[in-house]
Amino acid sequence: MKITLAQAMGTCFGVQDAIDMALDPAFKDRLTIVGQLVHNPQTTERLKANGVRIVERDQVDQITTEAVMITAHGASDGTKQMLRDKGFTVYDATCPLVIRLHKLARFLEREGYFPVVIGEASHVEVRGVVGNLRSAVVVHDEADIDQLQGHRRIGVVSQTTNRPEMVQRLLAAIRAKPWVEDMRFCDTICQPVKERQQAIEVLLGQDIDLGIVIGGRNSANTRKLQELIADRGIEVHHIEDPEHLEDAWFVGKKHVGITAGTSTPQDVIEAVHARVRAIIAAQPAA
Ligand code: SF4
Structure with missing residues (x-):
């Protein structure tokens, strides 16, 4: 069975810049992110491991740090002002x-x-x-x-x-x-998203008969990558990490295409790729 990785996939510059800002050593144990910085469980856990606190937007009263961060998805000026009015210093990771x-x-x-x-x-x-x-x-x-x-x-x-x-x-x-x-x-669909969607078209042109899409369950752009494959009637599975892969999906398949949303870290993509290779290698010869 052949495996093809999408030509464009995984973390975009907007998400990467936001993660880098949140992991700046100067913020260690003194930063609260309002909302999910990225829609990706592994990255969220990494941030927490580095002492970054995360609260939902309706939990602002629970913030105990002076520094707060707006996520890559942005916020209204009113939300930022509300945070300043409460005495927080607002760091803005909104994607350009x-x-x-x-x-x-x-x-x-x-x-x-x-x-x-x-x-x-x-x-x-x-x-x-x-x-x-x-x-x-x-x-x-x-x-x-x-x-x-x-x-x-x-x-x-x-x-x-x-x-x-x-x-x-x-x-x-x-x-x-x-x-x-x-x-x-005004066309405001972002270029990295377009590139990831175009890369799906390339995969579909190569006659994949199974799609694996990696990304957070609540990641809008990841769900859309899955839809693009499903719309062509091709079996596709949306997973968050390698443990979600099931051996049965690969039985009888000839060509698997792998892609990932804009907030999926490279190490998660590599782990999924390695596990797919292992599953295929363990299958009996056809
Ligand atoms: S998906 Fe596009 S708009 Fe969203 S953070 Fe990435 S580059 Fe920015």
């Missing part, structure tokens, strides 16, 4: 591509467009963007578009991890509404 998303959403609003964010309303990145706008609608599927009734000039941005074809489908549906006179779209 998320900052760009915030800026473009505000630019569209300033230009007189009604802002629309294509994405998941509950996702921390989307909540941060919406929190910086006077008013906005989050569109995740066609049914959400009816909330735009009466808005003739629509300015659209996308959550950074969306699939381009999903965004294009929703843009066409918005444009088709009779009340929409002018629609402007």
Whole structure:
């Protein structure tokens, strides 16, 4: 059985920079991260082992350090100010591509467009963007578009991890509404995410018959990599670490493709790759 690793996968620069900031020795035992810095259990454990505390956004009252960190997904200015007002020193690990998303959403609003964010309303990145706008609608599927009734000039941005074809489908549906006179779209899907999605297309072009996608269960971009493979009717499994691999998945398969989301560390990818090799080696010859 052949194994192919995706040409682009694993930790992106935004996540890596945020991890490096949190693991700076100057912060040892004196930093609290508000929310998950990355959607990856191994990295979260590594941070805790280095004395970094992690609280959810509704647990701010439990923070006991003076230094707090905003995650790579960003936050609204209101959230950052609320933390400063409580006396914390705020260190901002927001990814530059998320900052760009915030800026473009505000630019569209300033230009007189009604802002629309294509994405998941509950996702921390989307909540941060919406929190910086006077008013906005989050569109995740066609049914959400009816909330735009009466808005003739629509300015659209996308959550950074969306699939381009999903965004294009929703843009066409918005444009088709009779009340929409002018629609402007700023493409804010991030380049590392696009590269990881394009690498899946390359894998699919090589006739894989099994996909292994590595990443946190709550990682939006990892789930989308899995969807890309599943949409072609190919068996695919989303795992967080090598222990989740099951020997039975590999029986009778010819070509396995491996990929990983933007917050999956290289050592986890290597451990999964090694375990896949071991499972295949232990199978009886066909
Ligand atoms: S996935 Fe893209 S937007 Fe998100 S942290 Fe990585 S580089 Fe930044």
